Amino acid sequence: MEFIIFLLAVFFLVLSVGYFYREDLVIKIHAFINFFVFNDSYVLHYKRRVGVICLLIALYLFFLILHG
Known part of the structure; x- marks a missing residue:
């Protein structure tokens, strides 16, 4: 359980840094998820x-x- 929580924390940390410094990368990830997951x-x-x-x-x- 701790490992899953740790992975979620790392995911949100990377996502927050991406929002602050690399907006283009976040937009690319969003487009990728929309194409494959919400297609x-x-x-x-x-x-x-x-x-x-x-x-x-x-x-x-x-x-x-x-x-x-």
């Missing part, structure tokens, strides 16, 4: 697969919270 055609074709993956991640995180 409408991908979601329409693989909606059950993406839904199951999101559900498994959510259940795992709830399990970590309850037993942490």
Whole structure:
């Protein structure tokens, strides 16, 4: 659990530094995520697969919270 929290902290630290110093990099990452994660055609074709993956991640995180 500590490792996941550490990774999230590092992610947000890098993201905040990116917002302060490299706005162009943050915009590129945003475009990449929009193309692959929030792409409408991908979601329409693989909606059950993406839904199951999101559900498994959510259940795992709830399990970590309850037993942490």
